[in-house]
Amino acid sequence: MTFTPAAWPRRLRSQEWYGGDSRDNIYHRSWMKNQGLPADLFDGRPVIGICNTWSELTPCNAHLRDLAQKVKNGIYEAGGLPVEFPVFSPGESSLRPTAMMYRNLCAMDVEEALRANPVDGVVLMVGCDKSTPALLMGAASADIPAIVVTGGPMLNGWFRGERVGSGTALWQMSEAIKAGEMTRDDFLEAEIAMSRSPGSCNTMGTASSMASMAEALGMALSGNAAIPAVDARRRVMSQLTGRRIVQMVKDDLKPSDILTKEAFENAIRTNGAIGGSTNAVVHLLAIAGRVGIDLSLDDWDAQGRNIPTIVNLMPSGEYLMEEFFYAGGLPVVLKALLDSGRLHGGALTVSGRTMAEEVSEVKNWNEDVIRPLDRPLTEHGGIAVLRGNLAPLGAVLKPSAASPELMKHRGRAVVFEDIDDYKAKINDESLDIDETCIMVMKNCGPRGYPGMAEVGNMGLPPKVLRKGIKDMIRISDARMSGTAYGTVVLHVAPEAAAGGPLAIVQNGDMIEIDVEARRLHLDVPQEEIDARLAAWASPIRTPKGGYAQLFHDHVLGADKGADFDFLIGCRGHEVPRDSH
Structure with missing residues (x-):
């Protein structure tokens, strides 16, 4: 059923900071006003955080400042006050020993930033693969209205007339060199073709898989996952997301309302249909743990075992994310699963509408890229x-x-x-x-x-x-x-x-x-x-001190999502005590 809005207006969380004329209220407002903000922006309208993983050290996310401005425009248009803030950016291409070690650190950063600051809702700006689950984990634990907007995939790579899939081509070419089938000079020439525009991997790698998982969970607007980073429609999606989060705050539509067991089952089945990354397993297990949903490896096997893989994208298939978008993107996949009885159509999304309502009118514009269910890439996909x-x-x-x-x-x-x-x-x-x-x-x-x-x-x-x-x-x-x-x-x-x-x-x-x-x-x-x-x-050897020791001492196994044992569960968004 469609979500029923709560009564409005009501006293918002941010008014604990800004609403009133006490010394503490004036303290909080006056410092914000040094940015040139008019007084009426603190009159009780929703304060919306823009949680941004922008970083020039995370190439996939280096364009997110531009998209954040579009989000701000949408928030202002809908009557909210946008406030952008940075969080740790776990970029896969540069971080050592591995970005996965810092996913939980980023999730902690997000959760505590949301709880400790005067925000009523949040737009989660994500791109490189660990940033999507990290921000979802943190937002789920704080449980304020939240919505995802991704940076989008790169444009197709091309080298000597053939598609170059980011990552996939790297593994193929490095093996070809060892086999004596490719020269080092050719490899270096192909390097620039692999990453020719802003955005994340153009294959159905973990970044695109997790963008698809966010949409399949209902945590992003329909169609968000596949729009290329440089396409004007990515900016439109960002602005629409900014508008939508304001209404979500008015409706008090929270992650706990959306991230149900049915939503996770939808995501698992979708991952099978798109030929999604194995990394989605550990990430969805971790996200589920933050909202108290009993999700296990058995669910992954049971829900995904008989799902055909119908998306013909590298590394499983032939095409790249650009073609996936032109074919209709993830909504086409969701509709195919829905029409075959493989999707919980009543699952709620951040739009306030059900998944079935969101995909009811979509069409498949290329049946070689998104295959019909009776002509799959793999009969039994999933994990x-x-x-x-x-x-x-x-x-x-x-x-x-x-x-x-x-x-x-x-x-x-x-x-x-x-x-x-x-x-x-x-x-x-x-x-x-x-x-x-x-x-x-x-x-x-x-x-x-x-x-x-x-x-x-x-x-x-x-x-x-x-x-x-x-x-x-x-x-x-x-x-x-x-x-x-x-x-x-x-x-x-x-x-x-x-x-x-x-x-x-x-x-x-x-x-x-x-x-x-x-x-x-x-x-x-x-x-x-x-x-x-x-x-x-x-x-x-056990690390001595610092985050490395914290990680070693508290990380759970892969079968539990590799989250920290002390971060499992939803701690909510109760306003901390004011110290001023």
Whole structure:
């Protein structure tokens, strides 16, 4: 049902700061007025925060100041007072050891900024992939009216007449160099073609996947996910979002009203249909934890298992986000799922309308880019959750990016103790490995790396690549970029650094994988596994002090979303005590 507005006007949260003539009220207003703000802007109208992850160190988000101005215009038009503020910007392309280590820091920054400041609602300005879940997590825990506007994807890359997908082409070309199929000079020439406009990855990587998740959850206006960053319609969307958040404050429409179990099920099914990133698993689990929704890996498997992948985008398919937008974008996918009975049409969105109402009139303008359900890219997409004695708490695999012939396989383990061990050995011609082996990497999970870096899609050894082999089974407790591809088993839980069975896998052990049966098995007698675990000692040194120690001591496993244990749940937006 359509959301019913609450009574208006009512005393807003910001009036605890600005409403009245006490010493404290005057203190707060007078300092704001040094920016040249007229007195009537504090007359009880909604104060809207613009939570911006703009940063020149986060290239995907470097254009968000321009979009924020459009958001401000919309807020003013609707009768609100916009106030822009920065938060930590977790950019994937530059941050070390990995942006994922700082997702939770950004979420803490957002939550505390919202609770401690005089804002009645917030527009979440996101782009690079960790910024979207981080801002959603923080806003969900504070639970004031919130809406997402993304920066949008880059334009298509082109190199010598072929599409260049950001990230995907990088992995392909680096493997081609090792195989002797591409020169270093060609690689350098292709570099500029990979990122030729502002915006995030133009593939269905994690940034575009999470933009789609925000829309599928109902937390962004319909059509937001796919508009290219440089398209004028991205600016229009930003301005409309500014208008809409003012009405959301009047209606008191909060994240807790939208982020229901049905909304998360919609997002999981949508992720399968778009061939979305495996990173969406940990992020949605973390967001759900902030609103008290019981979401687990079992939900991912149950809700996404029989969803066809119908979006023909790299890394699973052929096209890029620009074509996805021209074909109609995510609303076309949502309508296809709705018409086939695979979507909860009654789920509420930030528009105040239901998901069914939002997509009722959309059309598919290119059935090669967004395939009909009876002609999918992959019949069974979604995320496969594997379990067994190697992953008692689960591991994930993306079938749409995997090789069909490897979905059931038994192979000899070739083990790398960590990412440094992998880098030291992978190019060694004496490495005892062939295409039938299974590459295993340890100590790259939330604690192990630390931060669970995107290193799970290990490049193949050159001597295998020279045979023309493009894929092998790879298993780790790491993540992989949403732009990557291959038969890669990720997020193995418990992770090796926490003493999970992955920690005791040895060279020569046989491993069995059966995706259809959802099985991941270490073919070693249980008594031998128990003996190895009893003798195991963690190679990970606990960081001393600072955020690194906080992260190590409190991060949960991948199966729980890798959030901090003390951040689970919604703490609300109660106004803190005034100290003035």
